[in-house]
Amino acid sequence: MNELANLVLRAMLVENLALSFLLGMCTYIAVSQRVSTAVGLGIAVTVVQTVTVPVNNIIYEGLLAAGALSWAGFGALDLSFLRFIIFIGVIAALIQILELVLEAYFPRLHATLGIYLPLLTVNCAILGGSLFMVQRSYDLAESVAYGFGSGSGWALAIFLFASIRERLRYADIPEGLRGHGIAFLVTGLLALSFVGLRGIEL
Amino acid sequence: MNARLASLHTYKRTVLDPIVDANPITVQVLGLCSALAITSTVLPAVIMSAAVIFVLVIANVTVSVLRHSIPHSIRLIIEVTLIASAVIIVDEFLKAFAPEVSSVLSVFVGLIITNCIVLARVESFAMHNGVWDSLLDGLGNGLGYSWVLISVASIRELLGAGSWLGYAVVPLATEGGWFEPNDLMLLTPSAFFVIGLIIWLARTVAVKRAHDSGRSSAPQRQSSKVA
Numbered sequence: 408m409n410e411l412a413n414l415v416l417r418a419m420l421v422e423n424l425a426l427s428f429l430l431g432m433c434t435y436i437a438v439s440q441r442v443s444t445a446v447g448l449g450i451a452v453t454v455v456q457t458v459t460v461p462v463n464n465i466i467y468e469g470l471l472a473a474g475a476l477s478w479a480g481f482g483a484l485d486l487s488f489l490r491f492i493i494f495i496g497v498i499a500a501l502i503q504i505l506e507l508v509l510e511a512y513f514p515r516l517h518a519t520l521g522i523y524l525p526l527l528t529v530n531c532a533i534l535g536g537s538l539f540m541v542q543r544s545y546d547l548a549e550s551v552a553y554g555f556g557s558g559s560g561w562a563l564a565i566f567l568f569a570s571i572r573e574r575l576r577y578a579d580i581p582e583g584l585r586g587h588g589i590a591f592l593v594t595g596l597l598a599l600s601f602v603g604l605r606g607i608e609l
Numbered sequence: 610m611n612a613r614l615a616s617l618h619t620y621k622r623t624v625l626d627p628i629v630d631a632n633p634i635t636v637q638v639l640g641l642c643s644a645l646a647i648t649s650t651v652l653p654a655v656i657m658s659a660a661v662i663f664v665l666v667i668a669n670v671t672v673s674v675l676r677h678s679i680p681h682s683i684r685l686i687i688e689v690t691l692i693a694s695a696v697i698i699v700d701e702f703l704k705a706f707a708p709e710v711s712s713v714l715s716v717f718v719g720l721i722i723t724n725c726i727v728l729a730r731v732e733s734f735a736m737h738n739g740v741w742d743s744l745l746d747g748l749g750n751g752l753g754y755s756w757v758l759i760s761v762a763s764i765r766e767l768l769g770a771g772s773w774l775g776y777a778v779v780p781l782a783t784e785g786g787w788f789e790p791n792d793l794m795l796l797t798p799s800a801f802f803v804i805g806l807i808i809w810l811a812r813t814v815a816v817k818r819a820h821d822s823g824r825s826s827a828p829q830r831q832s833s834k835v836a
Contacts, residue, residue, distance in 0.1 A: 427797045432641040433725045488701055491719050492693040499686065529689075531723040538716035583813035588805050595801030602796055 411552040413609050418556030421605055424532045425564035426598040431532030435565055436590050438523070445569030449562025451523045455505065456536050456558030457551065459498050463537040464550035466497060487541075494537045499528045532561050567597055623742055624749035633726045633750050634757040634804075635811035640726035645761065645800040646717060651774045653713045654762035660699045660714075662751030664721050665730060667695040669747035672735040679736075688731045693722050726750055761803045769794030 424430045431452070439445050469475055471493065473485040506524050509517040527533055536557050540550050571593055580589050633639045640661075647653040671691050672679075679687050700718045703711040711718070721727065730750050735743040766772060771779045771788045780786020793799055 429641065429646045429797065429800060430720070432645070433639060436641075488697055491697055491700070491722055492690060495689055495693055495722055496686075499689070529723045529725065529728055531720045534723050535716055535720055538719050542716055581809075583816060584805075584809045588809040588812065591801045591805030591808065595798045595805060598798035598801055602798060 409609060411548060414549055414552045415556035416607060416609060418553050419560035419563065420601065420607055422557075423560045423564055423601055424535060424557050425561050426594070426601045428535065430535040431530045431561060434526055434530050434532075435561075435568065435594075436587060438526075439565055439569040439572055439590075442566065442569045442573055445565045446562075447519050448523045448526075449559075449565050451520045451527060452530070452532065452561050452565075453555065453558035454520075455498075455502060455524070455527050455533055456561070457554040458505065459501050459533060460536050460540050460554030460557075461547060461550045462501060463494050463497055464540055464545065464547055466493060467541055468547075490538075490541060494534060495528075498533055498537070502528055532557070564597065564601075568594060571597075620742075620745055623745040624752070627746070627749040627753040628756065629753075629811075630815065632753040632757065632811065633729075634754055635808045636815075639729055640724045640754060641804070645758075645804060646797065647714055648758060648762040648765055648800055648803075649769065649795045650766045651759065651762045653710065654758045655774075656703070656707070656710050657714060657717065658751070658755035658758050660703070660718060661721055661724065661726070661754055662748065663699055664692065664695045664724075665727055665747035665751045666744055667698075667747075668692045668727055668731050669735040669743040670740055671695075672731045673738060673740045673743035676736050684736070685732075688728065689722065692727050692731065696721050726754060757804070757807060760807060761800060764803050765794045765799055769799070 418424075422428070425432070425435055434448065438448050467475075467487075467490060471486045471490055473487060474482055476482070476484050476486070502524050506517070506521065509520065509524075536554060539557075540553060545553055568590075572590065575589060575593070578589075584592075627633060630636070634641060647657055668688070668691055672688055675687075675691075696719060699721070700711070703714070703718065730746060734746045738746070763773060766774075767778060768791050771777060771781050771786075771790050779788040782789045
Protein backbone atom coordinates (compact mmCIF):
# COMPACT_ATOMS: atom_id res chain seq x y z
CA MET A 408 0.00 0.00 0.00
CA ASN A 409 2.80 2.31 0.98
CA GLU A 410 4.48 1.59 -2.32
CA LEU A 411 1.37 2.58 -4.28
CA ALA A 412 1.00 5.78 -2.28
CA ASN A 413 4.61 6.56 -3.08
CA LEU A 414 3.94 5.92 -6.76
CA VAL A 415 1.02 8.37 -6.71
CA LEU A 416 3.12 11.00 -5.00
CA ARG A 417 6.03 10.50 -7.34
CA ALA A 418 3.84 10.65 -10.46
CA MET A 419 2.12 13.77 -9.13
CA LEU A 420 5.06 15.85 -7.90
CA VAL A 421 8.45 14.47 -8.91
CA GLU A 422 7.70 13.16 -12.38
CA ASN A 423 5.00 15.68 -13.15
CA LEU A 424 3.88 15.08 -16.76
CA ALA A 425 3.53 18.76 -17.60
CA LEU A 426 6.48 20.23 -15.76
CA SER A 427 9.16 17.57 -16.00
CA PHE A 428 8.20 15.76 -19.22
CA LEU A 429 6.57 18.73 -20.96
CA LEU A 430 3.58 16.67 -22.03
CA GLY A 431 0.20 18.12 -22.90
CA MET A 432 1.78 21.54 -23.47
CA CYS A 433 -0.53 22.63 -26.29
CA THR A 434 -3.64 22.29 -24.14
CA TYR A 435 -1.75 23.54 -21.09
CA ILE A 436 -0.88 26.83 -22.78
CA ALA A 437 -4.16 27.19 -24.67
CA VAL A 438 -6.67 26.49 -21.88
CA SER A 439 -5.05 28.29 -18.95
CA GLN A 440 -6.47 31.78 -19.43
CA ARG A 441 -8.96 31.37 -16.57
CA VAL A 442 -8.77 29.36 -13.36
CA SER A 443 -12.28 27.95 -13.64
CA THR A 444 -11.71 26.43 -17.08
CA ALA A 445 -8.28 25.17 -16.03
CA VAL A 446 -9.82 23.35 -13.05
CA GLY A 447 -12.45 21.77 -15.33
CA LEU A 448 -9.79 20.59 -17.74
CA GLY A 449 -7.66 19.32 -14.87
CA ILE A 450 -10.50 17.19 -13.51
CA ALA A 451 -11.21 15.84 -16.99
CA VAL A 452 -7.56 14.86 -17.45
CA THR A 453 -7.46 13.14 -14.05
CA VAL A 454 -10.62 11.13 -14.79
CA VAL A 455 -9.55 10.14 -18.30
CA GLN A 456 -6.03 9.25 -17.19
CA THR A 457 -7.26 7.11 -14.26
CA VAL A 458 -9.47 5.16 -16.67
CA THR A 459 -7.27 4.86 -19.76
CA VAL A 460 -3.97 3.78 -18.18
CA PRO A 461 -5.43 0.65 -16.45
CA VAL A 462 -7.54 -0.26 -19.52
CA ASN A 463 -4.51 0.04 -21.78
CA ASN A 464 -2.57 -2.01 -19.24
CA ILE A 465 -5.12 -4.84 -19.45
CA ILE A 466 -5.11 -4.74 -23.27
CA TYR A 467 -1.32 -4.60 -23.47
CA GLU A 468 -0.74 -7.46 -21.02
CA GLY A 469 -3.58 -9.55 -22.47
CA LEU A 470 -3.07 -9.09 -26.21
CA LEU A 471 -0.02 -7.14 -27.29
CA ALA A 472 2.96 -8.02 -25.10
CA ALA A 473 5.44 -10.67 -26.26
CA GLY A 474 3.97 -14.12 -25.60
CA ALA A 475 0.62 -12.72 -24.42
CA LEU A 476 -1.25 -14.76 -27.03
CA SER A 477 0.33 -18.11 -26.09
CA TRP A 478 -3.10 -19.35 -24.90
CA ALA A 479 -4.28 -19.16 -28.52
CA GLY A 480 -1.22 -20.95 -29.86
CA PHE A 481 0.70 -17.82 -30.91
CA GLY A 482 3.37 -17.93 -28.22
CA ALA A 483 6.06 -16.48 -30.48
CA LEU A 484 3.94 -13.50 -31.52
CA ASP A 485 5.00 -10.04 -30.34
CA LEU A 486 2.42 -7.40 -31.24
CA SER A 487 3.85 -4.67 -29.03
CA PHE A 488 4.66 -2.52 -32.09
CA LEU A 489 0.90 -2.15 -32.57
CA ARG A 490 0.56 -0.36 -29.23
CA PHE A 491 0.58 3.15 -30.72
CA ILE A 492 -2.45 2.51 -32.91
CA ILE A 493 -4.28 0.44 -30.29
CA PHE A 494 -3.68 2.91 -27.46
CA ILE A 495 -4.81 5.94 -29.43
CA GLY A 496 -7.91 4.00 -30.52
CA VAL A 497 -8.67 2.92 -26.96
CA ILE A 498 -8.22 6.48 -25.70
CA ALA A 499 -10.53 7.89 -28.37
CA ALA A 500 -13.15 5.21 -27.70
CA LEU A 501 -13.00 5.58 -23.91
CA ILE A 502 -13.34 9.33 -24.10
CA GLN A 503 -16.39 8.90 -26.33
CA ILE A 504 -17.92 6.41 -23.88
CA LEU A 505 -17.10 8.62 -20.92
CA GLU A 506 -18.84 11.50 -22.65
CA LEU A 507 -21.97 9.40 -23.27
CA VAL A 508 -22.04 8.13 -19.67
CA LEU A 509 -21.59 11.62 -18.26
CA GLU A 510 -24.28 13.00 -20.54
CA ALA A 511 -26.75 10.29 -19.50
CA TYR A 512 -26.12 10.10 -15.76
CA PHE A 513 -24.30 13.27 -14.70
CA PRO A 514 -25.63 16.04 -16.95
CA ARG A 515 -24.26 18.81 -14.72
CA LEU A 516 -20.76 17.40 -14.75
CA HIS A 517 -21.08 16.93 -18.51
CA ALA A 518 -21.97 20.57 -18.92
CA THR A 519 -18.69 21.52 -17.21
CA LEU A 520 -16.35 18.95 -18.67
CA GLY A 521 -18.05 18.19 -21.99
CA ILE A 522 -16.15 20.67 -24.09
CA TYR A 523 -12.74 19.49 -22.86
CA LEU A 524 -13.21 15.77 -23.33
CA PRO A 525 -12.78 15.60 -27.14
CA LEU A 526 -9.63 17.74 -26.82
CA LEU A 527 -8.02 15.08 -24.70
CA THR A 528 -7.90 12.52 -27.51
CA VAL A 529 -4.89 14.29 -28.94
CA ASN A 530 -3.40 15.31 -25.61
CA CYS A 531 0.12 13.93 -25.35
CA ALA A 532 -0.17 13.59 -21.58
CA ILE A 533 -2.87 10.94 -21.96
CA LEU A 534 -1.02 8.86 -24.57
CA GLY A 535 2.25 9.54 -22.76
CA GLY A 536 0.84 8.11 -19.53
CA SER A 537 -0.02 4.84 -21.27
CA LEU A 538 3.37 4.66 -23.01
CA PHE A 539 5.21 5.26 -19.73
CA MET A 540 3.08 2.49 -18.19
CA VAL A 541 4.45 0.05 -20.82
CA GLN A 542 8.01 1.32 -20.55
CA ARG A 543 8.09 0.95 -16.77
CA SER A 544 6.11 -2.35 -16.88
CA TYR A 545 3.54 -1.42 -14.22
CA ASP A 546 1.01 -4.07 -13.14
CA LEU A 547 -2.72 -3.33 -12.90
CA ALA A 548 -2.73 -1.84 -9.38
CA GLU A 549 0.30 0.29 -10.18
CA SER A 550 -1.37 1.48 -13.41
CA VAL A 551 -4.37 2.74 -11.46
CA ALA A 552 -2.08 4.53 -9.02
CA TYR A 553 0.09 5.93 -11.82
CA GLY A 554 -2.94 7.04 -13.87
CA PHE A 555 -4.44 8.87 -10.93
CA GLY A 556 -1.15 10.37 -9.77
CA SER A 557 -0.02 11.61 -13.16
CA GLY A 558 -3.48 12.95 -14.04
CA SER A 559 -3.84 14.90 -10.82
CA GLY A 560 -0.27 16.13 -11.12
CA TRP A 561 -1.10 17.57 -14.54
CA ALA A 562 -4.26 19.12 -13.05
CA LEU A 563 -2.19 20.67 -10.25
CA ALA A 564 0.26 22.14 -12.76
CA ILE A 565 -2.42 23.77 -14.94
CA PHE A 566 -4.27 25.07 -11.88
CA LEU A 567 -1.12 26.76 -10.50
CA PHE A 568 -0.26 28.15 -13.92
CA ALA A 569 -3.76 29.53 -14.58
CA SER A 570 -3.77 31.22 -11.18
CA ILE A 571 -0.51 33.00 -11.96
CA ARG A 572 -1.67 33.82 -15.47
CA GLU A 573 -4.82 35.55 -14.23
CA ARG A 574 -2.60 37.93 -12.26
CA LEU A 575 -0.30 38.48 -15.24
CA ARG A 576 -3.10 40.25 -17.05
CA TYR A 577 -2.30 43.38 -15.04
CA ALA A 578 1.46 43.17 -15.56
CA ASP A 579 3.35 45.45 -17.94
CA ILE A 580 5.08 42.98 -20.25
CA PRO A 581 7.31 43.88 -23.24
CA GLU A 582 5.38 43.58 -26.49
CA GLY A 583 7.11 40.55 -28.00
CA LEU A 584 6.99 38.66 -24.73
CA ARG A 585 3.22 38.99 -24.26
CA GLY A 586 1.12 35.86 -24.53
CA HIS A 587 3.13 32.75 -25.20
CA GLY A 588 6.59 34.06 -24.42
CA ILE A 589 5.82 35.02 -20.84
CA ALA A 590 3.71 31.87 -20.47
CA PHE A 591 6.81 29.75 -21.08
CA LEU A 592 8.98 31.78 -18.72
CA VAL A 593 6.38 31.43 -15.95
CA THR A 594 6.07 27.70 -16.62
CA GLY A 595 9.85 27.46 -16.41
CA LEU A 596 9.80 29.03 -12.94
CA LEU A 597 7.02 26.65 -11.88
CA ALA A 598 9.01 23.69 -13.21
CA LEU A 599 12.06 24.95 -11.31
CA SER A 600 10.10 24.85 -8.07
CA PHE A 601 8.99 21.30 -8.86
CA VAL A 602 12.62 20.28 -9.35
CA GLY A 603 13.00 21.11 -5.67
CA LEU A 604 10.49 18.38 -4.81
CA ARG A 605 12.81 15.65 -6.09
CA GLY A 606 13.39 12.82 -3.67
CA ILE A 607 10.08 13.21 -1.82
CA GLU A 608 8.94 9.89 -0.36
CA LEU A 609 6.49 8.71 2.25
CA MET B 610 6.50 31.24 -68.70
CA ASN B 611 4.89 33.60 -66.22
CA ALA B 612 2.53 30.94 -64.95
CA ARG B 613 5.47 28.66 -64.41
CA LEU B 614 7.30 31.34 -62.45
CA ALA B 615 4.19 32.02 -60.39
CA SER B 616 3.79 28.37 -59.47
CA LEU B 617 7.48 28.16 -58.55
CA HIS B 618 6.92 31.15 -56.31
CA THR B 619 3.97 29.45 -54.61
CA TYR B 620 6.03 26.33 -54.04
CA LYS B 621 8.73 28.41 -52.46
CA ARG B 622 6.21 30.13 -50.21
CA THR B 623 4.68 26.78 -49.22
CA VAL B 624 8.06 25.63 -47.95
CA LEU B 625 9.43 28.90 -46.57
CA ASP B 626 6.35 30.37 -44.86
CA PRO B 627 6.23 27.82 -42.04
CA ILE B 628 9.93 28.30 -41.35
CA VAL B 629 9.65 31.95 -40.30
CA ASP B 630 6.33 33.78 -40.68
CA ALA B 631 3.98 30.92 -39.82
CA ASN B 632 6.41 28.84 -37.79
CA PRO B 633 4.45 26.07 -36.08
CA ILE B 634 6.28 26.52 -32.76
CA THR B 635 7.03 30.22 -32.35
CA VAL B 636 3.93 31.63 -34.02
CA GLN B 637 1.25 28.97 -33.75
CA VAL B 638 2.64 27.33 -30.59
CA LEU B 639 1.83 23.82 -31.72
CA GLY B 640 3.59 20.55 -31.22
CA LEU B 641 5.71 21.37 -28.25
CA CYS B 642 4.49 18.39 -26.30
CA SER B 643 6.61 15.67 -27.77
CA ALA B 644 9.52 17.90 -28.47
CA LEU B 645 11.14 19.84 -25.73
CA ALA B 646 11.78 17.08 -23.23
CA ILE B 647 14.50 15.65 -25.44
CA THR B 648 16.34 18.90 -26.14
CA SER B 649 18.97 18.66 -23.38
CA THR B 650 21.52 17.56 -26.00
CA VAL B 651 21.68 18.07 -29.76
CA LEU B 652 21.81 14.48 -31.07
CA PRO B 653 18.34 13.35 -29.91
CA ALA B 654 16.92 16.66 -31.14
CA VAL B 655 18.34 16.05 -34.62
CA ILE B 656 16.96 12.51 -34.73
CA MET B 657 13.62 13.72 -33.41
CA SER B 658 13.51 16.43 -36.10
CA ALA B 659 14.20 13.88 -38.81
CA ALA B 660 11.46 11.64 -37.41
CA VAL B 661 8.93 14.48 -37.34
CA ILE B 662 9.79 15.60 -40.89
CA PHE B 663 9.38 12.01 -42.10
CA VAL B 664 6.03 11.55 -40.34
CA LEU B 665 4.75 14.94 -41.52
CA VAL B 666 5.64 14.27 -45.15
CA ILE B 667 4.31 10.69 -45.18
CA ALA B 668 1.09 11.62 -43.38
CA ASN B 669 0.50 14.67 -45.57
CA VAL B 670 1.12 12.73 -48.79
CA THR B 671 -1.03 9.71 -47.88
CA VAL B 672 -3.92 11.83 -46.64
CA SER B 673 -3.68 13.99 -49.74
CA VAL B 674 -3.77 10.91 -52.01
CA LEU B 675 -6.78 9.51 -50.16
CA ARG B 676 -8.56 12.81 -49.58
CA HIS B 677 -11.40 12.18 -52.06
CA SER B 678 -12.20 8.72 -50.71
CA ILE B 679 -12.12 9.50 -46.97
CA PRO B 680 -15.69 9.81 -45.62
CA HIS B 681 -16.01 13.16 -43.86
CA SER B 682 -17.57 11.82 -40.66
CA ILE B 683 -14.72 9.45 -39.80
CA ARG B 684 -11.85 11.45 -41.26
CA LEU B 685 -10.18 12.15 -37.91
CA ILE B 686 -9.81 8.51 -36.97
CA ILE B 687 -8.45 7.68 -40.43
CA GLU B 688 -5.97 10.54 -40.26
CA VAL B 689 -4.80 9.47 -36.82
CA THR B 690 -4.39 5.86 -37.98
CA LEU B 691 -2.31 6.97 -40.98
CA ILE B 692 -0.14 9.15 -38.73
CA ALA B 693 0.25 6.30 -36.22
CA SER B 694 1.34 3.95 -39.00
CA ALA B 695 4.05 6.39 -40.09
CA VAL B 696 5.19 6.68 -36.46
CA ILE B 697 5.38 2.89 -36.12
CA ILE B 698 7.66 2.77 -39.16
CA VAL B 699 9.96 5.37 -37.59
CA ASP B 700 9.94 3.63 -34.21
CA GLU B 701 10.74 0.19 -35.65
CA PHE B 702 13.44 1.69 -37.87
CA LEU B 703 15.12 3.40 -34.91
CA LYS B 704 14.88 0.26 -32.78
CA ALA B 705 16.54 -1.79 -35.52
CA PHE B 706 19.26 0.59 -36.71
CA ALA B 707 19.85 2.99 -33.81
CA PRO B 708 18.92 1.23 -30.55
CA GLU B 709 20.80 3.73 -28.32
CA VAL B 710 19.00 6.72 -29.84
CA SER B 711 15.73 4.83 -29.58
CA SER B 712 16.23 4.32 -25.85
CA VAL B 713 17.11 8.00 -25.34
CA LEU B 714 13.97 9.11 -27.17
CA SER B 715 11.93 6.44 -25.30
CA VAL B 716 8.24 7.30 -25.40
CA PHE B 717 8.71 10.56 -27.25
CA VAL B 718 8.82 8.96 -30.69
CA GLY B 719 5.37 7.49 -30.00
CA LEU B 720 4.16 10.89 -28.91
CA ILE B 721 4.66 12.26 -32.43
CA ILE B 722 1.18 10.79 -33.01
CA THR B 723 -0.34 13.36 -30.69
CA ASN B 724 1.93 16.13 -31.97
CA CYS B 725 -0.55 18.84 -32.86
CA ILE B 726 1.50 19.99 -35.86
CA VAL B 727 0.98 16.73 -37.73
CA LEU B 728 -2.76 16.56 -37.19
CA ALA B 729 -3.12 20.29 -37.86
CA ARG B 730 -1.30 20.08 -41.21
CA VAL B 731 -3.13 16.94 -42.28
CA GLU B 732 -6.51 18.32 -41.31
CA SER B 733 -6.12 21.89 -42.54
CA PHE B 734 -3.80 21.43 -45.55
CA ALA B 735 -3.52 17.90 -46.91
CA MET B 736 -7.30 17.35 -46.88
CA HIS B 737 -7.74 20.24 -49.33
CA ASN B 738 -4.61 20.25 -51.47
CA GLY B 739 -2.79 18.17 -54.03
CA VAL B 740 -0.04 15.66 -53.34
CA TRP B 741 2.91 17.81 -54.41
CA ASP B 742 1.75 20.84 -52.41
CA SER B 743 1.11 18.65 -49.38
CA LEU B 744 4.58 17.17 -49.61
CA LEU B 745 6.12 20.66 -49.68
CA ASP B 746 3.88 21.82 -46.84
CA GLY B 747 4.94 18.85 -44.71
CA LEU B 748 8.58 19.55 -45.50
CA GLY B 749 8.28 23.25 -44.66
CA ASN B 750 6.49 22.71 -41.38
CA GLY B 751 8.92 19.96 -40.44
CA LEU B 752 11.86 22.29 -41.09
CA GLY B 753 10.21 25.11 -39.14
CA TYR B 754 9.79 22.75 -36.21
CA SER B 755 13.33 21.41 -36.58
CA TRP B 756 15.19 24.69 -36.44
CA VAL B 757 13.49 25.68 -33.20
CA LEU B 758 14.09 22.26 -31.67
CA ILE B 759 17.75 22.16 -32.71
CA SER B 760 18.37 25.76 -31.60
CA VAL B 761 16.94 25.01 -28.15
CA ALA B 762 19.06 21.86 -27.92
CA SER B 763 22.19 23.70 -29.12
CA ILE B 764 21.82 26.44 -26.52
CA ARG B 765 21.19 23.92 -23.76
CA GLU B 766 24.04 21.59 -24.66
CA LEU B 767 26.50 24.45 -25.20
CA LEU B 768 25.75 26.15 -21.88
CA GLY B 769 25.05 22.96 -19.97
CA ALA B 770 27.91 20.73 -21.09
CA GLY B 771 30.18 22.98 -23.15
CA SER B 772 29.82 20.77 -26.19
CA TRP B 773 27.84 20.55 -29.42
CA LEU B 774 26.64 17.24 -30.84
CA GLY B 775 28.99 15.58 -28.32
CA TYR B 776 32.13 17.44 -29.47
CA ALA B 777 33.81 19.68 -26.91
CA VAL B 778 33.52 23.33 -27.96
CA VAL B 779 34.84 25.24 -24.94
CA PRO B 780 37.38 23.90 -22.41
CA LEU B 781 35.58 22.85 -19.23
CA ALA B 782 36.71 24.10 -15.81
CA THR B 783 36.86 20.51 -14.60
CA GLU B 784 39.47 19.79 -17.25
CA GLY B 785 41.61 22.87 -16.65
CA GLY B 786 39.72 25.23 -18.99
CA TRP B 787 37.77 28.38 -18.14
CA PHE B 788 34.16 27.34 -18.85
CA GLU B 789 32.02 26.43 -15.86
CA PRO B 790 29.06 24.39 -17.22
CA ASN B 791 25.63 25.42 -16.00
CA ASP B 792 23.90 22.23 -14.86
CA LEU B 793 20.54 23.98 -14.77
CA MET B 794 20.60 23.98 -18.58
CA LEU B 795 20.41 20.19 -18.58
CA LEU B 796 17.27 20.21 -16.40
CA THR B 797 13.74 20.52 -17.80
CA PRO B 798 12.95 24.09 -16.63
CA SER B 799 15.63 25.56 -18.89
CA ALA B 800 13.74 24.19 -21.92
CA PHE B 801 10.86 26.46 -20.96
CA PHE B 802 13.16 29.46 -20.46
CA VAL B 803 14.99 28.95 -23.74
CA ILE B 804 11.82 28.45 -25.78
CA GLY B 805 10.23 31.48 -24.10
CA LEU B 806 13.23 33.63 -25.07
CA ILE B 807 13.25 32.25 -28.63
CA ILE B 808 9.57 33.09 -29.02
CA TRP B 809 10.30 36.59 -27.69
CA LEU B 810 13.08 37.04 -30.23
CA ALA B 811 11.06 35.60 -33.12
CA ARG B 812 8.06 37.81 -32.37
CA THR B 813 10.13 40.95 -31.93
CA VAL B 814 11.87 40.32 -35.25
CA ALA B 815 8.55 39.59 -36.97
CA VAL B 816 6.99 42.81 -35.67
CA LYS B 817 10.05 44.86 -36.63
CA ARG B 818 10.17 43.38 -40.13
CA ALA B 819 6.52 44.13 -40.67
CA HIS B 820 7.05 47.73 -39.48
CA ASP B 821 10.02 48.19 -41.78
CA SER B 822 8.28 46.93 -44.88
CA GLY B 823 5.19 48.98 -44.09
CA ARG B 824 2.91 45.97 -43.99
CA SER B 825 0.61 45.85 -41.02
CA SER B 826 -1.39 42.68 -41.61
CA ALA B 827 1.11 40.20 -40.17
CA PRO B 828 1.65 41.74 -36.72
CA GLN B 829 -2.05 42.44 -36.34
CA ARG B 830 -2.85 38.81 -36.93
CA GLN B 831 -0.25 37.85 -34.39
CA SER B 832 -1.21 40.30 -31.70
CA SER B 833 -4.82 39.18 -31.89
CA LYS B 834 -3.56 35.63 -31.31
CA VAL B 835 -1.46 36.75 -28.38
CA ALA B 836 -4.36 38.45 -26.68
